[in-house]
Amino acid sequence: MSAAPHSSTVPSWLVRPDDANALAEAVWPVSAVRDEHGVLEVGGVAATALREGFGTPLYVLDEDEVRARAARTLAAFRAAAASHGVAARVYYAGKAFLATEVVRWVMDEGLAVDVCTSGELAVALAAGADPARLGFHGNNKSVRELEQAVSAGIGSIVIDSWIELERLSAIVERLDATQAVLLRVNSGVHAETHDFLATAHEDQKFGFTLEDAPAAVARIRELDGLDFVGLHCHIGSQIFGTAGFRESAARVVELHADLLAGGEIPVLNLGGGFGIAYTSVDDPTPIEELAQGIADAVAQECDVRGIPMPNLAFEPGRAIVGPAGITLYEVGTTKSVHLDHDLTRLYVSVDGGMSDNARPALYGAQYSARLASRTSDAEPALARVVGLHCESGDIVVDAEYLPGDVAPGDLLAVPATGAYCFSLASNYNWVPRPPVVAVRGGTARVIVRGETISDLLSRDAGVEADSEGNA
Numbered sequence: 333m334s335a336a337p338h339s340s341t342v343p344s345w346l347v348r349p350d351d352a353n354a355l356a357e358a359v360w361p362v363s364a365v366r367d368e369h370g371v372l373e374v375g376g377v378a379a380t381a382l383r384e385g386f387g388t389p390l391y392v393l394d395e396d397e398v399r400a401r402a403a404r405t406l407a408a409f410r411a412a413a414a415s416h417g418v419a420a421r422v423y424y425a426g427k428a429f430l431a432t433e434v435v436r437w438v439m440d441e442g443l444a445v446d447v448c449t450s451g452e453l454a455v456a457l458a459a460g461a462d463p464a465r466l467g468f469h470g471n472n473k474s475v476r477e478l479e480q481a482v483s484a485g486i487g488s489i490v491i492d493s494w495i496e497l498e499r500l501s502a503i504v505e506r507l508d509a510t511q512a513v514l515l516r517v518n519s520g521v522h523a524e525t526h527d528f529l530a531t532a533h534e535d536q537k538f539g540f541t542l543e544d545a546p547a548a549v550a551r552i553r554e555l556d557g558l559d560f561v562g563l564h565c566h567i568g569s570q571i572f573g574t575a576g577f578r579e580s581a582a583r584v585v586e587l588h589a590d591l592l593a594g595g596e597i598p599v600l601n602l603g604g605g606f607g608i609a610y611t612s613v614d615d616p617t618p619i620e621e622l623a624q625g626i627a628d629a630v631a632q633e634c635d636v637r638g639i640p641m642p643n644l645a646f647e648p649g650r651a652i653v654g655p656a657g658i659t660l661y662e663v664g665t666t667k668s669v670h671l672d673h674d675l676t677r678l679y680v681s682v683d684g685g686m687s688d689n690a691r692p693a694l695y696g697a698q699y700s701a702r703l704a705s706r707t708s709d710a711e712p713a714l715a716r717v718v719g720l721h722c723e724s725g726d727i728v729v730d731a732e733y734l735p736g737d738v739a740p741g742d743l744l745a746v747p748a749t750g751a752y753c754f755s756l757a758s759n760y761n762w763v764p765r766p767p768v769v770a771v772r773g774g775t776a777r778v779i780v781r782g783e784t785i786s787d788l789l790s791r792d793a794g795v796e797a798d799s800e801g802n803a
């Protein structure tokens with residue numbers, strides 16, 4: 333769903349379900365089922381067993397789902413590119429969810445990985461990633477970060493500004509290295525969910541305007557240590573349909589064509605942003621259709637200009653990990669609030685909130701939820717799932733129908749939390765960040781340990797350590 337303010341009554345898209353226990357196919361991992369007792373199971377592991385083993389709140393990542401999505405996405409872009417006689421590379425956008433295990437899964441499936449800070453780079457390298465299969469982007473990479481990336485032998489760096497261009501050139505000269513670089517451009521197309529906006533200049537912090545790009549590319553080509561390999565563009569996130577990508581590709585290919593006068597350009601990187609389903613009414617475009625639509629648009633623009641089709645690169649994050657993750661919470665309290673129009677809203681408070689999922693508070697993101705420890709025949713009630721933080725905007729699921737008898741001790745699962753939840757998590761109200769557990773074939777294992785109160789206290793310089801150095 334598009335970003336919407338928290339609804340005062342029932343949002344128009346929300347449909348009262350016949351069965352408030354049903355798991356909508358597009359929103360849950362393929363492995364999500366209910367066992368014979370009605371308990372939710374993911375990757376063959378029961379939600380109740382996960383609570384017992386790891387506590388709540390708990391991020392649960394379905395390894396097979398991540399792998400399958402990575403493989404399917406790569407196959408889709410490769411097939412679409414191959415239909416026009418070129419190759420495609422797919423970078424997993426690490427910022428969606430980054431841990432060494434996930435880097436290994438996606439690289440194992442043939443993807444490259446995109447990072448945008450030295451922290452993300454460190455995680456990728458700690459996973460044993462081949463640096464040649466890493467890309468580095470971002471609008472304010474420090475001298476230190478660029479040095480680290482160049483020294484590590486990173487595959488490519490996306491130059492975002494004039495200052496960075498000269499900064500990187502000096503570093504490369506000092507390190508006596510040669511670095512493949514792309515140039516980030518603003519196509520003037522900004523896409524969000526179902527619509528896109530096309531302007532002459534996009535009013536945002538990333539990249540070069542289409543007008544300034546030729547001078548920047550000419551400068552890169554002048555410098556011995558920098559090897560210009562192509563343009564880079566990323567138009568937004570959670571995008572449905574191909575229209576925004578096609579419009580953007582048309583604009584960027586025009587620039588790409590003009591730049592060919594100065595030399596070959598092997599790659600065109602069109603970024604990520606492919607949308608996923610967060611609620612049962614979301615209907616994301618299948619990745620194969622997106623890939624073919626974008627590749628066809630690039631091919632058509634190249635044809636018109638009589639230029640060779642470049643190899644393509646893409647950077648999906650959310651579409652790889654988003655639907656593979658669920659968050660498990662335990663219900664602590666409930667209360668009914670009488671609204672206007674004979675309407676009652678059931679507030680369901682869980683043991684997490686905006687510290688483990690900032691997206692609803694940050695931009696009104698919509699989610700769905702289901703009872704995970706049991707099913708219920710109780711009448712579906714209009715519910716709002718809220719967290720434990722001291723903010724009324726601390727909402728996990730703004731509007732959902734849950735069985736009306738939801739009660740303290742019940743487990744609640746929120747699907748489609750694999751992307752931008754763990755990576756945006758905070759310690760607000762000094763709540764320790766939950767662990768991340770990977771499930772596969774009936775077993776669960778911790779891939780990121782949860783924080784403890786001692787972890788939090790250990791950073792407070794005013795807390796006296798005991799003889800063992802523990803806070």
Ligand SMILES: *Cc1c(COP(=O)(O)O)cnc(C)c1O
Nearest residue numbers: 425566569604605647648649650
């Ligand atoms: C965030 C980002 C992505 C990934 O976006 P998703 O919506 O997760 O696919 C890709 N490329 C760049 C440059 C980004 O900033």
